[in-house]
Amino acid sequence: MTHAFDFPTGPDMHNNAITEADNLLGQYIPLHYHFQMLEDEARMSGFKAALDYMVPTGGTVLDLGSGTGVLSFLAAQKAGRVYSVERQPELIECAKELLIENGCGDKVQLELADARDYLPPEPVDVVVCEMLHSALLREKQLEVIQTFKQHYREKFGDRLPLFIPDATILGVEPICADFSFQGYHAPISFFEDPGLLSGRYRSLGAVTPYCILEYQADFPTRLSYDGPLTMTESGRFNALRFVTKSLLAINLKTGDSIDWMNLNLVLPIKKPLDVSAGERFHVRFSYEAGGEIQSLKNSIEVARER
Ligand SMILES: C[S@@+](CC[C@H](N)C(=O)[O-])C[C@H]1O[C@@H](n2cnc3c(N)ncnc32)[C@H](O)[C@@H]1O
Structure with missing residues (x-):
């Protein structure tokens, strides 16, 4: 995401898997910061155009780090099914409500999980992941994608999905x-x-x-x-x-x-x-x-x- 701020250490009241070190390293992004991400026109229009271009009509998409669910919503405009993973319980609750309100409650399957461990039940066409921080610091984009690829190959074979970003x-x-x-x-x-x-x-x-x-x-x-x-x-x-x-x-x-x-x-x-x-x-x-x-x-x- 575009971070004009450093995220504060958030209290971990729900999920023991989120360690203090993770909090310090930008893994805990409170809901109110997601407004800035939704408001970031360059980010939003870029991901919208990329999903529109990359997702085959009726295809399957995996959204790693759903946040408010916005990328799952954009993917669902073309996909037949979207799997969406987020490890902040408060964000899952928020995304669930918003996705229903935006008419894609049936298409998007939300799951509370760590994207480093999660695998979809079937192969997917496209994976979208926006845990991007300046210089690839703080957020775990590379670690998440790297472990995903390893687990995905073990389960589904060598052919990987397309990735956004490429x-x-x-x-x-x-x-x-x-x-x-x-x-x-x-x-x-x-x-x-x-x-x-x-x-x-x-x-x-x-x-x-x-x-x-x-x-x-x-x-x-x-x-x-x-x-x-x-x-x-x-x-x-x-x-x-x-x-x-x-x-x-x-x-x-x-x-x-x-x-x-x-x-x-x-x-x-x-x-x-x-x-x-x-x-x-x-x-x-x-x-x-x-x-x-x-x-x-x-x-x-x-x-x-x-
Ligand atoms: C920069 S935000 C992007 C949110 C949303 N995809 C968007 O584009 O607005 C990254 C999201 O990934 C989530 N996240 C970070 N590490 C994660 C992990 N290991 N597993 C699942 N979700 C994670 C954060 O809680 C946050 O909601």
Whole structure:
């Protein structure tokens, strides 16, 4: 989802399977935050178009992490049956009511379960999963899909369903950020809407892709970069911008794709440097997919190439 906020630690009154660590790592998303997700036009129109394109008429879909049930509803516009899994009991209750109200109570089979363990009773055509966070931190998109694929193959054989997203591309860009607020210098991490880039932050070089994840292939558990970033502008290099773009669906006939970008994550680097256009820097970082933002921030190393 597009997170402009860090989720608070939620009380786990219903489900013992949800550990405190999971809560801290963005696994507990209270209902009131789902409004922002429903309101996010780029997210919603992207998933709607991808489901419309990918789901065969009368086909079967699995929605991992149903939330309010909105993606199950969109899938049900074409599918004959939708299996939908969510592990927050309050969200299951909410989705059940909303799906009935929206006329697809019969088509969507909701289940309270951990998506890492759940398997549908029959093979499905399409799996949709939106546990996407900037830089694939905090939420467990990769772990959920990876374990799903393993269990699915064991039960149904090697042919996997199609996935929405089809691929996720992660990139990194050197920037010069103005961290001064009314004279108060505060170089702290923040999220930025890719559609509304602020004048406070200036790009110093191109976005370099550091990971391309194809959902049909196996995923790594660690996401890393160990390579150069070349400055195309001069300035004070004091932060890295992490860009997360998902190709929700790809039309191989036309070459078009339906894309969605998470909020960019901007992380200040430890030792800012004055740089000139044309200079090369060696940048290194490594973090666990689904891990904390701080784990990525702490791993960043930047050195001027000689
Ligand atoms: C970013 S929200 C997306 C919700 C909904 N699919 C949508 O697009 O609006 C991710 C959802 O996945 C659920 N979730 C996270 N981890 C899960 C897991 N391991 N098993 C089942 N649901 C999970 C969360 O509770 C949350 O409702």
